[in-house]
Amino acid sequence: MSNIRTNYEKWYECEGYYWGTEPAGFCDELIALCPPSKDKKVLDIGCGEGKDAVYMASKGYSVTAFDVTENGIKKTIRMAKENNVEINAYVDDINTFETNEKFDIVYSTGTIQYLFDENKKPFFDKIEHITKKNGFVFFNVFVDKPFLELPPDWDIEEKMWKSGELFSFFPNWKFHKIDETIFEDNSNGIPHFHCMDTIICEKVI
Ligand SMILES: C[S@@+](CC[C@H](N)C(=O)[O-])C[C@H]1O[C@@H](n2cnc3c(N)ncnc32)[C@H](O)[C@@H]1O
Numbered sequence: 001m002s003n004i005r006t007n008y009e010k011w012y013e014c015e016g017y018y019w020g021t022e023p024a025g026f027c028d029e030l031i032a033l034c035p036p037s038k039d040k041k042v043l044d045i046g047c048g049e050g051k052d053a054v055y056m057a058s059k060g061y062s063v064t065a066f067d068v069t070e071n072g073i074k075k076t077i078r079m080a081k082e083n084n085v086e087i088n089a090y091v092d093d094i095n096t097f098e099t100n101e102k103f104d105i106v107y108s109t110g111t112i113q114y115l116f117d118e119n120k121k122p123f124f125d126k127i128e129h130i131t132k133k134n135g136f137v138f139f140n141v142f143v144d145k146p147f148l149e150l151p152p153d154w155d156i157e158e159k160m161w162k163s164g165e166l167f168s169f170f171p172n173w174k175f176h177k178i179d180e181t182i183f184e185d186n187s188n189g190i191p192h193f194h195c196m197d198t199i200i201c202e203k204v205i
Contacts, residue, residue, distance in 0.1 A: 005068055005093075006114075007155050012049055012071035019048055021079065023055035026109055029200065030138050033176060036060035040104040043130070045094055046111025050076025050087065056107075057085035064101070066092035068114075095119045097126075104135045112141040112166070113158045124169040131203045137173070140198040141166050143180070148195055153188035166197045173201040 004010070011018050034040065036059040044053040047065035049072050057063040057080065065087055067073055076089040094114055106127055115123055131137060142151075144160035167178050177200040185194050 005157060007153070008048070008067075009069045009071055012069055012075055017049050017051065017075065017079070019051055021051050021054075023052050024109055026107075026138060026140070026198075027052050027055050029177070030056070030105060030107060030136070031059055033200065034105055034136055038062055041101065042105040042107060043099075043101075043103045045097075045106065045108035046114065047076055047089065048072050048110075050079045050089065052107070052109065053087050053089065054079045054083050054085060057087050058083055061105070064088040064099075064103070066090050066097060068093050094123065099130055102130055102132045102135075104132055105138065106131055106135070107138045109138075109140050110142075112139055113161055114155075116157075117159075120169070128203065133203060133205075136176075136200065136202050137170070138200050139166060140196050143195050143197050145182070145195045148182070148193050151185070151187075151192045151194060152190045161197065163195070163197065166199055170199065170201050172205060174204045176200040176202060 038060055040061050042056050042061045042063045044065035047053045047067045050065060053063050053065035053076060065076060070091055073089050073091050076087060080087045094111060095116055127137060141161045143163045163180060179198045182193055182195045185192055
């Protein structure tokens, strides 16, 4: 029986970068709100092939990044070398990861829907614990809309979240942005729509 957890393990085998090398616009929102410095520590959860982690490292943050795919982490290390930056990148699972470090910024894009239901509450408790006081979280997640079809490249362990559910895990944080957007995507070469919830919030207490 295959122990492959995600189709991305295969998709990241390609010689080039499956996601390209352009960072997400979300990174620029992060930079605007939390200007870079070497003493600011960022954790990128589900970093893929590293385009956002490498960009943040190139801007001067101290970046740690993990993904469940070995091929994604190999690519992240390769992209970091190509850009002459250092990243602490390793294979880990959003469902079970542990760390003794504290971070100024915890960032995750396109990955939170891989959390199993029973791990949601422990995950967000962990996020609260590992985020420094006055630190920030930048998260997004795909959400279900009854009028949208499941994307054609929907993955083995992905599960759509309920609209608004992500926001409910941060009742004690200061919200800088909550947003829900429907957008067209062409990943895997087939045009389709996603609905995504996004939160930017600050741990003020
Ligand atoms: C849509 S991609 C986003 C990748 C990256 N954040 C980016 O924007 O380029 C989702 C990522 O989640 C990763 N992933 C899937 N299951 C995971 C898990 N259990 N723990 C950590 N990462 C996981 C996949 O390998 C993939 O890289």
